[in-house]
Amino acid sequence: MITPAPPRRPCRRYGADGTPCSSTTTRADGWCGRCDGYTTARPAVTPDVSAPRRSEWRWGTGTWTPGTLGMDSDEAYEIDVTPGAVATYGRVHAVVPKVAETQIRSLLEDLISEQADTERSGTGTWRIYFRRHGYGLVISADRSHVLRYCTRHAERTWAQYRTGVTSRISGPGGLAAWKREAVARHLPLPVGGKVLNLYARHTLGLKVTRDTIDDIARRLAAHLGDNVLPHWSRTEEAAVEDGHGNTWVLLRTERFPDGIVATVYATGSEPVKPPSREK
Structure with a gap:
């Protein structure tokens, strides 16, 4: 039946x-x-x-x-x-x-x-x-x-x-799910909402769209893997210069025990405020 x-x-x-x-x-x-x-x-x-x-x-x-x-x-x-x-x-x-x-x-x-x-x-x-x-x-x-x-x-x-619904709580600085998933395919750490856009705009001269996201995420992962992550001692908070004019802020918190790339700014300039460090 x-x-x-x-x-x-x-x-x-x-x-x-x-x-x-x-x-x-x-x-x-x-x-x-x-x-x-x-x-x-x-x-x-x-x-x-x-x-x-x-x-x-x-x-x-x-x-x-x-x-x-x-x-x-x-x-x-x-x-x-x-x-x-x-x-x-x-x-x-x-x-x-x-x-x-x-x-x-x-x-x-x-x-x-x-x-x-x-x-x-x-x-x-x-x-x-x-x-x-x-x-x-x-x-x-x-x-x-x-x-x-x-x-x-x-x-x-x-x-x-998993279907890509974005957060109503993280605010405009949070990454949309489709961006976050693309980054996760290439990078072992999550990134703050501003990181992806700042890197794409100022380093690559690109706008983050669904058509460009995979290439941008891949290039971001390669850049961090070559120039930033090897110099991070996995401390609770660190600012690492990449040798290309940028300083990257990395955090480890209870919410992100493996770390998060919180923000990036031009070395020597006033940094963009990173996301709140939730405990």
């Missing part, structure tokens, strides 16, 4: 400008996949309003060592999801528990199928996460439960992020 398709129902998400979506959907998470997919009309935090962000990039104390989780993607729909993980997801992304559990399972499926980083703690629990993208889960030692949901993002879900 053929299982009937789920009934269509209104998409109850919002565009980045707060406009309610008018599409319909059959998806289990209630999103049509065509609008921006925000669960609230307005973000809880905005760039010009001081308030605590809801990001949950906390893994607990102790050391994590690389290991093989040994799960198939199908097991994402067999594992139990604890109320604590559901509650954290629901609080961060403003969704009801049923939707939170559905989206956690979808994230786990992608983490497994895309061979995300997997590590084990001293107590035996596992973490599987997209280091660059900022989404991950803690799994019990016996792989029977999702214990915790972790993200660096204050409101976007993994489903939104």
Whole structure:
């Protein structure tokens, strides 16, 4: 017997400008996949309003060592999801528990199928996460439960992020998702929103567009790899001159433990203020 398709129902998400979506959907998470997919009309935090962000990039104390989780993607729909993980997801992304559990399972499926980083703690629990993208889960030692949901993002879900929905919170200095993804293909570190445009405009004489982004990101990665990163001692904050008239500011924070290229300015000039160093 053929299982009937789920009934269509209104998409109850919002565009980045707060406009309610008018599409319909059959998806289990209630999103049509065509609008921006925000669960609230307005973000809880905005760039010009001081308030605590809801990001949950906390893994607990102790050391994590690389290991093989040994799960198939199908097991994402067999594992139990604890109320604590559901509650954290629901609080961060403003969704009801049923939707939170559905989206956690979808994230786990992608983490497994895309061979995300997997590590084990001293107590035996596992973490599987997209280091660059900022989404991950803690799994019990016996792989029977999702214990915790972790993200660096204050409101976007993994489903939104992977489809290129840009942040409403990071402000005009943040990189659009399509730019960020292009940079990630070539560079092991994220870059601040102004870095890409400043390098493209002042060094290459180019404008960043969807047609030029890959070439610009590739050339930026090569420049940093040859002239900047070898001279960075991985300190918490450093300003490195590249020998071509530019100074690059690099930071390491709790949010960016592997580092971020925060900004760049002409050597000897007043630097462009880097993004806030979130702890």
